[in-house]
Amino acid sequence: MEVLGVDIGGSGIKGAPVDVATGTLVKPRHRIRTPKPATPGMVADVVAELTAHFSWRGPIGCAFPAVVKGGRALTAANVDKAWIGCDVAALFSKRTSMPVTVLNDADAAGVAEMRFGAGHNETGVVFMLTLGTGIGSALFYRGQLLPNTELGHLEIRKKEAERRASDRVRKKKDLDWPAWAARVTEFLNRLEALFWPDLFIIGGGVIKKHEKFIPLLDTRTRVVPARLLNDAGIVGAALAAADWDSLRLDTKGRQ
Ligand code: BGC
16 A cells, blocks of 8 residues: 655645555655745645646655644744644645645654664663654553653753754754764763663654764664654555554544
């Protein structure tokens, strides 16, 4: 079965049809710059453009950078405030005339990594963390997702973690790798003290350069790069749309 996976990010909106049995992209992914302002209407237009690009007719899974319950966005840390309360699944479904499933972007990336990537066969406490415009988190125990953990907003030195250690901050402040890795380490150490995880999987755009910073991280827990690299969100969104029930979540994110 194929599903169109779409990953909505702060700088780009990426999509590709995904073979959900293998977790692979069936066609090269297509990226469209996130519109400014990234209002619901403008982003829905981009999702429709992606759908048209692939001449897609069928289910769509969408990874969205906010708390998502029942297809509805409940927060808007790095997106336009107009998203709060918006039924994202219904909006995209109406705009594309296709069935759409929506979940948090880090949760989507985690679902993909647990099924096909660095978390495969990991049964303990696993964190997927995406370091991008913000910091996204997904928490798994025995492969089961605890949805909508928002640990990028944990306070460190009186600032939200994502305002100290996201990839956007690295670029904006022109931090070198050791300086940025020290900030990421501080965040990971805090998570270790609170959750005692068995594994950290790190993803987001910066993961292409994992050899520059993962060896510099100082944690007691294993840290590995996302194996699906920056495609994890696309693949996880497609998996969720194909088989929402297997995630064993209570709330439906489908429209
Ligand atoms: C949002 C999360 C999202 C993360 C990564 C955070 O600012 O609150 O919902 O997963 O950014 O995009």
